[in-house]
Amino acid sequence: MSVNTQDNHAAVREPVPGSPPGGQPRSGSSPRGRTPRWNWRTAQSVKGASLTFPFLAGFTLFVLVPVGMALRESVYTTRSAGGLGFGGQTVSFAGLDNFAAGLVDGSFWAGMLRVFLYALVVVPLTQVLSLALALLLDAARRRTAARFRIALLLPYMVPGIVATMVWIFQYSPTVGPLTPFFEAFGLDVNFFSSSMVWVSMGNLAIWGALGFTMLILYGALQSVPHEIFEAARLDGASELRIALSIKVPFVRGSLVLTSLLSIIGTLQLFDQPLLFRAVTPETITRDFTPAMMIYDQAFNVGNLNYATALSVILALVVGVASAIIYRFINREEP
Amino acid sequence: MIRSRARWATAGLAVTALTGLSACSAADAPTTATGGGAEAAGPVTIEVWGWNAETGKQIVEAFNEAQDDVTVEYVLQASNTATQTNFQNAMEAGSGVPCLVQGFAPLTTMVVNGWAQDITEQVEGSADLYNEGSLAAAQVDGRYYGLPSGSDGQFFIVNQKTFDTYDVEVPATWDEFVETGRELKKHGVDITNMAGEDPSGLMALAQQAGAEWFRIDGDQWVVSFTDDATLAAADVYQPLIDEDLVSNQTYMDRPALYEYFDSGKMASTTTQWWSLTGLQTGLVDSAGDWSAHPIPQFSDAAEPVTPGRTLPSFVPAGCENPEAAVAYSNWLTTPEAIESGRNAETGAVSFPTQIPDPSDYVDEVVPEGLFVDDKAAGEEIIAAQENVIGKFELGPNYDAWFPELQDQWGKAVAGEITLEEALTAVQEFVASDLDSKGISYTVAE
Numbered sequence: 010m011s012v013n014t015q016d017n018h019a020a021v022r023e024p025v026p027g028s029p030p031g032g033q034p035r036s037g038s039s040p041r042g043r044t045p046r047w048n049w050r051t052a053q054s055v056k057g058a059s060l061t062f063p064f065l066a067g068f069t070l071f072v073l074v075p076v077g078m079a080l081r082e083s084v085y086t087t088r089s090a091g092g093l094g095f096g097g098q099t100v101s102f103a104g105l106d107n108f109a110a111g112l113v114d115g116s117f118w119a120g121m122l123r124v125f126l127y128a129l130v131v132v133p134l135t136q137v138l139s140l141a142l143a144l145l146l147d148a149a150r151r152r153t154a155a156r157f158r159i160a161l162l163l164p165y166m167v168p169g170i171v172a173t174m175v176w177i178f179q180y181s182p183t184v185g186p187l188t189p190f191f192e193a194f195g196l197d198v199n200f201f202s203s204s205m206v207w208v209s210m211g212n213l214a215i216w217g218a219l220g221f222t223m224l225i226l227y228g229a230l231q232s233v234p235h236e237i238f239e240a241a242r243l244d245g246a247s248e249l250r251i252a253l254s255i256k257v258p259f260v261r262g263s264l265v266l267t268s269l270l271s272i273i274g275t276l277q278l279f280d281q282p283l284l285f286r287a288v289t290p291e292t293i294t295r296d297f298t299p300a301m302m303i304y305d306q307a308f309n310v311g312n313l314n315y316a317t318a319l320s321v322i323l324a325l326v327v328g329v330a331s332a333i334i335y336r337f338i339n340r341e342e343p
Numbered sequence: 344m345i346r347s348r349a350r351w352a353t354a355g356l357a358v359t360a361l362t363g364l365s366a367c368s369a370a371d372a373p374t375t376a377t378g379g380g381a382e383a384a385g386p387v388t389i390e391v392w393g394w395n396a397e398t399g400k401q402i403v404e405a406f407n408e409a410q411d412d413v414t415v416e417y418v419l420q421a422s423n424t425a426t427q428t429n430f431q432n433a434m435e436a437g438s439g440v441p442c443l444v445q446g447f448a449p450l451t452t453m454v455v456n457g458w459a460q461d462i463t464e465q466v467e468g469s470a471d472l473y474n475e476g477s478l479a480a481a482q483v484d485g486r487y488y489g490l491p492s493g494s495d496g497q498f499f500i501v502n503q504k505t506f507d508t509y510d511v512e513v514p515a516t517w518d519e520f521v522e523t524g525r526e527l528k529k530h531g532v533d534i535t536n537m538a539g540e541d542p543s544g545l546m547a548l549a550q551q552a553g554a555e556w557f558r559i560d561g562d563q564w565v566v567s568f569t570d571d572a573t574l575a576a577a578d579v580y581q582p583l584i585d586e587d588l589v590s591n592q593t594y595m596d597r598p599a600l601y602e603y604f605d606s607g608k609m610a611s612t613t614t615q616w617w618s619l620t621g622l623q624t625g626l627v628d629s630a631g632d633w634s635a636h637p638i639p640q641f642s643d644a645a646e647p648v649t650p651g652r653t654l655p656s657f658v659p660a661g662c663e664n665p666e667a668a669v670a671y672s673n674w675l676t677t678p679e680a681i682e683s684g685r686n687a688e689t690g691a692v693s694f695p696t697q698i699p700d701p702s703d704y705v706d707e708v709v710p711e712g713l714f715v716d717d718k719a720a721g722e723e724i725i726a727a728q729e730n731v732i733g734k735f736e737l738g739p740n741y742d743a744w745f746p747e748l749q750d751q752w753g754k755a756v757a758g759e760i761t762l763e764e765a766l767t768a769v770q771e772f773v774a775s776d777l778d779s780k781g782i783s784y785t786v787a788e
């Protein structure tokens with residue numbers, strides 16, 4: 010941050026409200042260890058910082074503390090005292106054993122590979138479709154755009170579990186409207202079949218994420234200076250050319266953001282497969298995705314120590330994946 | 344088949360709760376009663392936790408009016424899961440522990456977690472108030488860790504119109520059941536529905552065949568998912584899957600499920616009393632076509648038995664007045680208590696499955712218009728309750744292995760593996776999970 014030298018100068022000369030009389034700092038005479046002088050600048054800073062207090066308190070209580078607890082939990086192991094298991098449990102320090110086990114856990118990494126491949130399709134598709142919609146909205150008149158914006162954002166407002174239930178009924182081969190719809194075109198599509206489960210979930214995920222991503226990109230498009238468009242038009246560029254050569258490069262920063270959010274969400278895939286599990290139980294097992302496996306370990310198997318270790322590993326993977334994507338998309342133009 | 348998949352079971356138990364379950368707590372006892380001196384020291388106040396929103400409080404009020412020794416406070420919980428969460432918190436904190444909690448997990452799980460206390464001394468004296476199934480369900484390793492709680496005996500309902508149309512006899516044994524399935528398949532009718540996510544049908548069949556997936560031998564568990572009885576159960580289901588004699592509709596798509604049940608294309612299902620209201624609502628076209636029968640038996644069964652399990656309510660460790668909890672539980676078997684649970688909205692009492700003879704109340708649970716013959720249906724419900732087994736030991740790690748059973752069952756129902764392979768895989772999972780938990784076990788030969 011640049012420092013305004015004029016203000017700095019003023020701060021030295023002007024009397025400070027609330028400061029003790031004769032409060033001018035005497036250079037070189039301030040003994041070490043004394044509390045720094047309480048001037049208006051400090052007061053302003055404290056005041057400003059205090060505004061972040063509610064956030065910091067929440068962040069500490071609901072993020073930092075649980076992360077600390079999870080890290081602590083992940084280096085212990087809980088075992089029964091033996092026999093029938095009726096005699097209580099003993100907790101012992103296990104070091105990095107849980108992490109070592111997690112790093113070679115075939116089920117966990119198979120789940121990771123699954124969501125990774127799924128993300129390879131769903132994330133770019135979401136971005137491309139959202140961008141296309143944002144560009145269309147940007148090309149439309151403001152009033153029309155506002156209406157569509159709300160309609161497209163509606164799916165995002167529906168909670169994930171509810172959305173999944175709604176779609177399960179849409180997909181239902183017996184009572185859903187989609188099966189007869191495809192039949193009308195001579196297509197026999199069963200959204201409940203094992204081979205279709207990824208498509209069924211992917212469609213649902215894109216439907217849910219489209220509005221939000223589109224809104225961010227649309228917002229970014231609004232800040233593109235309009236003179237450039239006019240200049241381009243004068244040079245004879247078509248609307249498509251303007252979109253591809255001017256608008257898209259301008260929203261790249263926002264695309265990085267939406268892609269990252271999309272990747273983080275996709276790697277943590279949980280509620281959709283959890284519900285689709287009932288529909289295709291032979292495909293979607295209890296450890297189908299990393300998040301499902303963590304849930305199973307924590308709340309079914311009852312191995313909280315291992316579950317938290319897996320959570321930490323998942324968080325690291327998501328972090329590394331995000332960093333790579335960030336570097337990849339956000340690299341400087343040569 | 345309409346099975347007590349976990350959620351349904353808890354829904355049913357929630358209803359059962361009004362008769363059988365509640366929890367009591369030592370929390371706000373006005374007079375601290377020690378040992379068995381509740382009566383001597385004056386009224387003891389205990390907390391009962393449960394999720395019976397409809398009639399939980401009114402039953403407790405009736406109890407408090409009926410006697411002066413124990414005052415019960417009913418603490419209404421939002422759900423089965425909420426009860427578990429709040430209970431675990433209370434146990435962790437070591438304060439506010441109730442004295443009676445509606446069962447939210449299998450009893451052995453409660454014992455393994457150190458949640459349930461041994462109340463053998465208090466229960467034994469009043470055993471004659473309960474039926475055998477209720478008493479069996481309340482025990483682990485021969486000791487009472489649970490309050491006697493009624494299990495819902497399964498019976499068999501068939502679409503009589505479908506059976507009559509194709510001139511097929513209602514099967515009395517499981518062998519006949521498979522044969523009937525083959526016969527009906529010729530007409531494009533499924534003998535029953537087997538939801539791919541719900542292995543509780545297999546569990547019930549194994550229980551009926553006399554399987555013991557877990558038993559206690561001294562200081563260790565004997566695990567046996569592939570004993571003769573379980574394989575006999577698998578032998579019933581395997582041809583149904585192989586020959587495609589059943590459908591695999593999911594419970595998740597409830598409208599489709601009921602439409603299918605209602606279509607006449609599904610000939611039969613096993614069920615229990617608390618499912619009947621739902622069936623009455625869901626089955627519109629086939630209303631009046633259904634008839635109730637005893638559940639098919641294994642050909643070599645010495646006497647008729649009906650599968651049925653429950654999650655017994657229990658007295659938590661740390662409750663100082665277990666005798667008060669048992670007194671309340673005992674009172675729930677009285678006609679006065681059953682009447683106090685009459686639902687003001689529906690006008691029905693809950694079916695007292697824990698008492699030796701619930702026949703006086705069966706008319707109330709047979710919904711109008713579903714059955715060809717309501718009286719006969721009522722008799723089948725009573726017979727199912729009389730023969731209910733109640734106990735099916737689920738071992739010390741049920742929560743861990745049930746999802747694995749679901750996975751394996753899903754694969755078996757889809758025809759990817761056989762049921763025997765599925766059961767073997769579950770057994771291997773159980774063994775490795777018990778290893779990791781440090782619990783002693785042996786796998787039966």
